[in-house]
Amino acid sequence: xxxxxxxxxxxxxxxxxxxxxxxxxxxxxxxxxxxxxxxxxxxxxxxxxxxxxxxxxxxxxxxxxxxxxxxxxxxxxxxxxxxxxxxxxxxxxxxxxxxxxxxxxxxxxxxxxxxxxxxxxxxxxxxxxxxxxxxxxxxxxxxxxxxxxxxxxxxxxxxxxxxxxxxxxxxxxxxxxxxxxxxxxxxxxxxxxxxxxxxxxxxxxxxxxxxxxxxxxxxxxxxxxxxxxxxxxxxxxxxxxxxxxxxxxxxxxxxxxxxxxxxxxxxxxxxxxxxxxxxxxxxxxxxxxxxxxxxxxxxxxxxxxxxxxxxxxxxxxxxxxxxxxxxxxxxxxxxxxxxxxxxxxxxxxxxxxxxxxxxxxxxxxxxxxxxxxxxxxxxxxxxxxxxxxxxxxxxxxxxxxx
Amino acid sequence: xxxxxxxxxxxxxxxxxxxxxxxxxxxxxxxxxxxxxxxxxxxxxxxxxxxxxxxxxxxxxxxxxxxxxxxxxxxxxxxxxxxxxxxxxxxxxxxxxxxxxxxxxxxxxxxxxxxxxxxxxxxxxxxxxxxxxxxxxxxxxxxxxxxxxxxxxxxxxxxxxxxxxxxxxxxxxxxxxxxxxxxxxxxxxxxxxxxxxxxxxxxxxxxxxxxxxxxxxxxxxxxxxxxxxxxxxxxxxxxxxxxxxxxxxxxxxxxxxxxxxxxxxxxxxxxxxxxxxxxxxxxxxx
Numbered sequence: 001x002x003x004x005x006x007x008x009x010x011x012x013x014x015x016x017x018x019x020x021x022x023x024x025x026x027x028x029x030x031x032x033x034x035x036x037x038x039x040x041x042x043x044x045x046x047x048x049x050x051x052x053x054x055x056x057x058x059x060x061x062x063x064x065x066x067x068x069x070x071x072x073x074x075x076x077x078x079x080x081x082x083x084x085x086x087x088x089x090x091x092x093x094x095x096x097x098x099x100x101x102x103x104x105x106x107x108x109x110x111x112x113x114x115x116x117x118x119x120x121x122x123x124x125x126x127x128x129x130x131x132x133x134x135x136x137x138x139x140x141x142x143x144x145x146x147x148x149x150x151x152x153x154x155x156x157x158x159x160x161x162x163x164x165x166x167x168x169x170x171x172x173x174x175x176x177x178x179x180x181x182x183x184x185x186x187x188x189x190x191x192x193x194x195x196x197x198x199x200x201x202x203x204x205x206x207x208x209x210x211x212x213x214x215x216x217x218x219x220x221x222x223x224x225x226x227x228x229x230x231x232x233x234x235x236x237x238x239x240x241x242x243x244x245x246x247x248x249x250x251x252x253x254x255x256x257x258x259x260x261x262x263x264x265x266x267x268x269x270x271x272x273x274x275x276x277x278x279x280x281x282x283x284x285x286x287x288x289x290x291x292x293x294x295x296x297x298x299x300x301x302x303x304x305x306x307x308x309x310x311x312x313x314x315x316x317x318x319x320x321x322x323x324x325x326x327x328x329x330x331x332x333x334x335x336x337x338x339x340x341x342x343x344x345x346x347x348x349x350x351x352x353x354x355x356x357x358x359x360x361x362x363x364x365x366x367x368x369x370x371x372x373x374x375x376x377x378x379x380x381x382x383x384x385x386x387x388x389x390x391x392x393x394x395x396x397x398x399x400x401x402x
Numbered sequence: 403x404x405x406x407x408x409x410x411x412x413x414x415x416x417x418x419x420x421x422x423x424x425x426x427x428x429x430x431x432x433x434x435x436x437x438x439x440x441x442x443x444x445x446x447x448x449x450x451x452x453x454x455x456x457x458x459x460x461x462x463x464x465x466x467x468x469x470x471x472x473x474x475x476x477x478x479x480x481x482x483x484x485x486x487x488x489x490x491x492x493x494x495x496x497x498x499x500x501x502x503x504x505x506x507x508x509x510x511x512x513x514x515x516x517x518x519x520x521x522x523x524x525x526x527x528x529x530x531x532x533x534x535x536x537x538x539x540x541x542x543x544x545x546x547x548x549x550x551x552x553x554x555x556x557x558x559x560x561x562x563x564x565x566x567x568x569x570x571x572x573x574x575x576x577x578x579x580x581x582x583x584x585x586x587x588x589x590x591x592x593x594x595x596x597x598x599x600x601x602x603x604x605x606x607x608x609x610x611x612x613x614x615x616x617x618x619x620x621x622x623x624x625x626x627x628x629x630x631x632x633x634x635x636x637x638x639x640x641x642x643x644x645x646x647x648x649x650x651x652x653x654x655x656x657x658x659x660x661x662x663x664x665x666x667x668x669x670x671x672x673x674x675x676x677x678x679x680x681x682x683x684x685x686x687x688x
Contacts, residue, residue, distance in 0.1 A: 015572070017572075017576050019576045019577075020576055023431060023433070026431065027427060027430070027431055030430060032426075032427055032430055032431075039423070042420045042423050042424070043423070043427055045580075046423070046424045046427055046428075046579045046580055046581055047427070047431075047579055047580075050436070050570075050575035050576075050578065050580045051438075051575075051580070052438060052582035055582065192528075207481065209480065216484070223484045223485060223487075223488050225481075
């Protein structure tokens with residue numbers, strides 16, 4: 001029963017597992033859905049969906065599956081007349097419920113819907129306490145204050161809205177993870193970039209149990225405490241960001257990544273430099289690319305250890321001359337004796353942990369203007385899309401030597 | 403519902419019907435309830451309310467970035483034992499006296515059913531929730547030092563809150579009932595404020611809420627003001643004796659609502675442009 005709903009959910013991309021589905025069945029069998037569709041809506045959502053970013057997909061699946069539930073207005077009026085003067089709510093004991101469950105089984109939604117339509121056509125008046133017609137206090141699948149393992153509540157105590165209507169409102173559209181991409185999510189992704197080590201500076205304020213035991217033994221059983229430093233993240237990062245020119249359309253996403261990197265206080269060291277189109281002998285300290293505020297690339301290569309992890313952000317699409325020729329720098333007046341590619345090679349060689357993040361969607365990499373240089377760069381650096389998923393993959397790559 | 407434990411909210415905590423449902427589902431299915439939501443929507447207070455409503459004791463386990471799963475089970479105080487052995491004033495052969503139960507252990511050992519709140523689980527290490535899978539599933543754990551197994555006498559009601567700072571592992575999520583607390587709408591917010599300030603004038607409240615929801619609607623705020631900030635602000639307004647008419651126009655004590663410099667500037671700019679628009683609208687009203 002409802003099995004198609006399970007597949008409808010998976011089709012919409014809600015990661016429902018069998019375990020959760022069985023939990024839902026268990027919940028239904030003890031009557032937690034309160035025999036109503038809105039009860040079922042909230043029950044199934046609480047059990048099956050584990051992130052508010054999937055609420056929207058859940059709503060869509062629910063809508064498709066339970067479509068057509070909204071009863072036509074005038075029929076509803078008629079039915080509510082039948083429902084007047086109801087029987088007092090009948091309390092069913094556990095045994096009675098189980099017995100009924102066995103006898104009636106859980107109907108599938110399709111036949112239930114068909115049956116309700118048929119009843120609406122043929123029923124002529126109020127019926128209470130029975131097991132077939134729409135009424136109150138009985139075991140018919142339709143009505144209220146009764147019990148049926150998989151029925152539809154009509155009238156009675158209500159949430160005021162039908163569940164399908166709630167689903168149709170799609171209140172959770174904003175929470176979809178594939179549509180919003182913010183600083184915070186980048187931050188979360190960057191947090192995975194870590195490597196704990198005790199071999200760092202810091203106060204020795206943690207008891208080293210192993211060594212304490214050793215030392216105490218050596219000390220003929222008189223206690224000797226040995227302290228050690230707590231584990232800390234030892235990851236050091238260099239970020240090189242392409243600014244200006246063809247990168248301007250991506251300024252927004254780059255600035256989000258920029259703030260995420262800067263907010264991530266868990267790196268041991270973070271260096272941030274800018275370049276324009278390609279790396280040459282100077283790296284700039286701010287986005288204005290002013291040669292007065294720059295450091296020599298050579299100095300960076302010499303002074304920083306090769307355990308720094310390098311993240312380069314750029315579209316890697318440029319004129320071939322900018323990459324391959326000396327004096328290819330796009331800025332007039334700043335010549336470069338060696339071509340950009342030599343500098344890129346040096347960076348890649350010096351820092352074996354490196355990735356290239358490209359704000360250009362991957363599907364355009366083959367076709368974009370400048371795809372020629374993009375391919376050369378891609379052969380040199382593992383390249384990923386600048387999206388949340390791409391960043392995740394890039395970080396996994398960064399944790400292992402190329 | 404056959405379960406005698408049925409949560410209906412408490413006087414001082416307004417609960418939406420679907421949250422109430424989620425709580426009851428998790429109690430009936432004996433699964434932990436995972437609560438997510440914007441900061442300040444009352445995730446932590448929920449556990450207190452559940453405990454009070456059901457008449458149970460509440461055990462709070464606050465998670466910090468350094469917390470390990472083991473801390474919640476038990477700690478073996480080896481150093482104390484070593485010290486005691488040096489000075490010989492206690493019999494150290496009984497390891498049991500050096501085993502201190504953590505919050506989870508406490509909840510298992512309790513003589514009656516308790517509510518266990520695991521607060522801000524996402525603060526801990528990524529692997530933390532996975533380390534607790536077994537214990538939360540079967541509700542027992544083994545202490546190798548003493549050969550004892552601690553099992554729960556009465557299965558605790560487990561409430562877990564998360565601020566979504568980290569993704570929780572799938573295996574862990576599969577075992578939970580999930581509820582996302584929506585930001586309350588204006589009618590519900592009115593009720594909430596009334597619970598905290600029963601004597602508040604209606605006009606003041608209406609104006610304050612108008613200004614509050616206007617603030618939240620500004621796009622680009624880094625941190626939107628939340629319920630707890632609204633409550634602080636309303637208190638400031640009453641103490642300051644501010645005229646209700648002025649609230650929406652000037653938003654006094656803005657610092658109680660906004661905590662970031664950039665948000666402040668942005669709001670003041672918006673307030674200014676809105677201020678120049680307001681008279682023209684008034685004219686149209688004539």
